[in-house]
Amino acid sequence: MRFYGKVINGWNGEIAGKALVSRKRISFLGDVDPLTGRIRAPDSDIYGEKITGRILIFRGGRGSTVGAMVIYSLKKNNKAPLAIITLETDPVIVSGVIFSNIPAVSEINEEVFDQIKTNDLVKIYISGKRAVIELG
Amino acid sequence: MYLTREEERMMDGEYGEWIAKAIRLLVKLGELNNAEKLVEIRRAHLSGISYKTVGDAAIDLLKDMVAGGVKLKAFTTINPAGMDTLNWREMSIPPDFAKKQKELVRLYTELGAIPALTCAPYIFENKPVFEENVAFAESSAVVYVNSVIGARTNRHGSLDALSAAITGRVPLMGLLLKENRYGNVLIKVNNEKFNDSDFGLLGILIGNRLSPSDIPIFSFRKRPDKWRLRMLGAALAASGAIAMFHAINITPEAKTLKEATGGLDPEDRLFIDKKDVETVVDTYFSKIEIPDAVFIGCPHASIDEINEISALLRGKRIKRGIKFWIFTSRRILELVRKSSIYAVLERAGVKIFADTCMVVAPIEEIGIKKVWTNGSKAAWYIPKFAEKRIEVEVKSIKEIIDAITE
Numbered sequence: 226m227r228f229y230g231k232v233i234n235g236w237n238g239e240i241a242g243k244a245l246v247s248r249k250r251i252s253f254l255g256d257v258d259p260l261t262g263r264i265r266a267p268d269s270d271i272y273g274e275k276i277t278g279r280i281l282i283f284r285g286g287r288g289s290t291v292g293a294m295v296i297y298s299l300k301k302n303n304k305a306p307l308a309i310i311t312l313e314t315d316p317v318i319v320s321g322v323i324f325s326n327i328p329a330v331s332e333i334n335e336e337v338f339d340q341i342k343t344n345d346l347v348k349i350y351i352s353g354k355r356a357v358i359e360l361g
Numbered sequence: 362m363y364l365t366r367e368e369e370r371m372m373d374g375e376y377g378e379w380i381a382k383a384i385r386l387l388v389k390l391g392e393l394n395n396a397e398k399l400v401e402i403r404r405a406h407l408s409g410i411s412y413k414t415v416g417d418a419a420i421d422l423l424k425d426m427v428a429g430g431v432k433l434k435a436f437t438t439i440n441p442a443g444m445d446t447l448n449w450r451e452m453s454i455p456p457d458f459a460k461k462q463k464e465l466v467r468l469y470t471e472l473g474a475i476p477a478l479t480c481a482p483y484i485f486e487n488k489p490v491f492e493e494n495v496a497f498a499e500s501s502a503v504v505y506v507n508s509v510i511g512a513r514t515n516r517h518g519s520l521d522a523l524s525a526a527i528t529g530r531v532p533l534m535g536l537l538l539k540e541n542r543y544g545n546v547l548i549k550v551n552n553e554k555f556n557d558s559d560f561g562l563l564g565i566l567i568g569n570r571l572s573p574s575d576i577p578i579f580s581f582r583k584r585p586d587k588w589r590l591r592m593l594g595a596a597l598a599a600s601g602a603i604a605m606f607h608a609i610n611i612t613p614e615a616k617t618l619k620e621a622t623g624g625l626d627p628e629d630r631l632f633i634d635k636k637d638v639e640t641v642v643d644t645y646f647s648k649i650e651i652p653d654a655v656f657i658g659c660p661h662a663s664i665d666e667i668n669e670i671s672a673l674l675r676g677k678r679i680k681r682g683i684k685f686w687i688f689t690s691r692r693i694l695e696l697v698r699k700s701s702i703y704a705v706l707e708r709a710g711v712k713i714f715a716d717t718c719m720v721v722a723p724i725e726e727i728g729i730k731k732v733w734t735n736g737s738k739a740a741w742y743i744p745k746f747a748e749k750r751i752e753v754e755v756k757s758i759k760e761i762i763d764a765i766t767e
Contacts, residue, residue, distance in 0.1 A: 233389065259418060290518040291409060294418035301421050314393060320520035323386045324422070 226340050228358040230310065230330035232351055234322045241348040242307040244341050245279040247271045250313075252288030253295040253321065262304030271343070280347050281306040282337060286315030296321030308349055310358060312337075330356040362391050362532075363398040371528060379431045383524035390521055391532025400494055400533045405435040405526035406482050407474065408498040409519030411443035411721035412462040413746075420461065423468035431472055434529035438477040438487040439469050440499050441661070441688075443722050445714040446478065452714060453727040474526070478716035479690035481591075481661040483510060486692065491613060494537050496525035500602075501660045501738060504594035507605040509587055511613035513537045516604040536605060542614060543623035544578035544607045546571060547630045551582050554635045556757035560589040561737025562638040564596025565645060570631075573602035578621045580609045588666055595660050596737040646740055647752035651683070652733040655761055656719035658688030659736030664696060670711075670758055671702040677766040679710040684729070685765070691715040709766070719743060725750055733761050 247270050251257065256266035262277035276299075286292060296318070299305040308328040311318060312335060322329040330349065341347060341360055348359050364372065372388065374381040387399060409415045443462050444454040454462075470476050477486040480499045489495045489512035497503050498517040506512040515535040517525065525531045535541055548567060552559070567577055577597070585593075590608060597603040607615035615621035642648075657670065667687060679685045687706075689697070694715040697703050706713065719732070719739050725747040732753045734740055740753040756764075 254418075289414070290520075291415050291418065293518065293520040294409065294415055294422050297422045298418040301425075316390065316518055316521065319389055319393070320386050320518060320524075323389060324382050324520060326382075 226360045228333045228337050230333040230356045230358065231314070232354070232356045233314070233319055233329040233331050234327060235351060236328035239348050239350045240280070240308055240328060241346065242278065242280045244343060244345045244347045245271060245274055245276055245281050245306070246338065246341055246343045247283040248338050250284045250287035252286065253292035253299075253317075254289040257295060257299070259295050259298035259304065260302060262299060274343070276306045277304045279306050280308045280310065280349065282310045282341060285311050285313030286318045290317050292317040293321035293324065296327065297325045300325035300327060310349070330358065333358060362388055362396060364388070368399060368530070377429060379426055379429045380527060383527040384530070386521060386524045387528060387530060387532055391534060394532065394534040396532035396534040398533055399530040400537065401529055402435055402494050402496050402525060402531055403529070404487055404489060405433070405437045405496040405522055406440070406487055406499060406502055407437060407469070407519065407522050407526065408440045410440045410465065410469065410478065411717075412458060412465055413443040413721055413723045415465070415519070417461075420465055420468065423465070423472070427468055427471045431527060433473040433526040435496070435526045436487065437474045437526040438479075438482040439474045440478070440480055441717045441721050442466055442478050444717050446716045448714060451712070452717075452722065454723065455726060458723060477690065479661050480718065481505075481663070481690065484663060484693070485690070494531065496522050496531050498522035500598035501591070501595035503604050504598045504606065505591055507536055508594055508607065508612050509590055513542075516602065540623070542576070542605065543625070544576040544615070544621045545628045546575050546577045547580065547618065547627035548577050548633060549580045549630070550633045551635070552585065553583050555585070555638070556759065557589065557592065558735040558737065558755050558757045559635065559638045560585060561592040561596040561735070562641040562755060563633060564593045565600045565737050565741060566633070566638060566641050568597040568599065568601025568603055571601055571603060573604075575603065576605050576607065577603065578607040578609060578615065578618065578627065580618070581611070584611060588663055591660055592736065596741065599738040599741045642755060647754050649731045649733065649752055649754045652731045652754070652765070653682070654684040654686065654729045654732050655765065656686055656688070656732055656734045656739060657736070657758070659718055659720060659734065659739035661718065662687055662689045662693070664693055667693070667697055667706075667713075668702055670762075671705045673759060673762045674709040674711065674766065675705050677709055677762070680765050680767055683765050685709075685711045686719070687711060687713045688718040689713060689715055720746070735761065
């Protein structure tokens with residue numbers, strides 16, 4: 226199973242890691258604890274999970290524009306995800322991942338929610354202008 | 362996207378890691394919006410200054426930028442902080458907060474920003490002119506400079522405005538292009554009975570109805586002054602992400618309806634009356650018998666607005682136990698202090714604070730529960746920040762003063 230997306234912040238080679246998948250939007254300010262990398266929004270479908278070192282797949286951004294700075298704090302505190310993959314392109318997330326050098330992809334198909342589950346092993350790489358997301 | 366050789370050098374990191382990140386962000390935003398190229402700007406205004414809203418995340422980022430030797434290329438002012446930087450004790454700001462806030466302002470000034478600490482820099486400190494391309498981030502200032510001044514800015518987030526200030530560039534897209542500045546929804550307003558606060562309520566009403574890409578065109582029966590238009594714009598931006606409006610025969614790109622639409626017919630028409638804006642209070646805001654605080658100055662009060670309040674307060678005294686605070690810029694506070702307005706306000710029991718406002722100061726931590734204000738933007742945000750521990754009602758200045766003075 227393969228998904229294709231737009232490269233938001235590029236990287237070299239192949240990145241492999243465990244997925245953390247949320248069907249919802251995330252406001253990095255408030256929803257994520259920058260000191261621990263834990264999702265602390267009670268209304269999140271991945272409440273209590275740690276985003277650190279995982280390939281975080283979710284719908285898109287919500288809420289505060291300060292979210293970009295929180296993404297930077299996560300990176301500084303070594304709590305950032307390995308990569309960020311979203312369905313929607315959100316300017317707050319775009320600015321956060323670029324400032325923090327976190328690999329990021331957007332505009333992947335909604336079907337990803339049926340095919341990739343939390344803790345599945347996922348790898349991502351760039352082919353031409355597109356980002357490729359592969360299961361297993 | 363076309364880049365100059367200089368811009369390519371920036372991308373490649375020849376001027377350091379931070380300039381590379383900043384320009385990469387702007388190029389990415391440009392590509393996502395099909396921009397042809399970047400254009401140079403000479404002025405910027407940044408949001409994300411209050412420790413209450415940006416917290417330690419911003420301190421982490423700015424410390425690294427200062428250590429990396431970043432200097433802002435554009436002339437740059439910054440938004441209000443979370444407290445009056447000189448008089449914070451009188452606002453009952455906790456000392457830990459004050460320490461962090463001072464650190465945050467110091468870091469911005471080390472980058473080269475001017476600590477105007479106001480959301481209305483277009484009054485004195487940072488005034489764009491007609492058709493000038495700028496990068497402004499404060500949403501109420503974005504609407505004001507686009508609509509009332511006719512300068513051109515997109516609705517920037519805190520980091521893309523910072524990137525624009527660092528590189529002196531923005532992608533040529535959106536509201537920087539004349540073809541995207543035409544209005545599409547005509548709103549006829551019978552404002553004959555409108556008071557000062559009704560313009561903000563109108564903004565909440567329309568902001569909720571339109572989508573972020575809409576540009577409303579207002580046709581007013583009676584000509585409002587620019588401070589009332591400012592209240593309208595701030596509320597449009599808070600409730601609906603609107604970045605620009607026209608007012609026929611008032612704002613500079615709308616001498617006629619035809620000029621405002623670019624010759625096309627409006628896609629939609631609405632008719633608004635005093636009774637329509639009154640429904641906004643019932644739908645969105647609380648009803649409060651007696652407030653424990655009155656907050657004026659969202660956006661930061663102009664000298665004329667402070668003068669209006671002082672005229673209404675002449676010879677009166679605010680009832681005990683009710684705080685009456687006006688928020689403005691340092692520069693305006695100093696001018697007011699030198700004028701006869703100040704004595705009237707002081708005698709009535711009014712306090713004026715600079716550098717901050719009721720939205721970005723940590724008012725939920727200083728025991729305030731019930732607020733009256735004439736500013737709809739503040740009324741929109743305060744209950745959200747305070748997670749509903751604070752109730753807010755919008756009222757006109759005259760109604761407020763009649764009810765709480767003796």
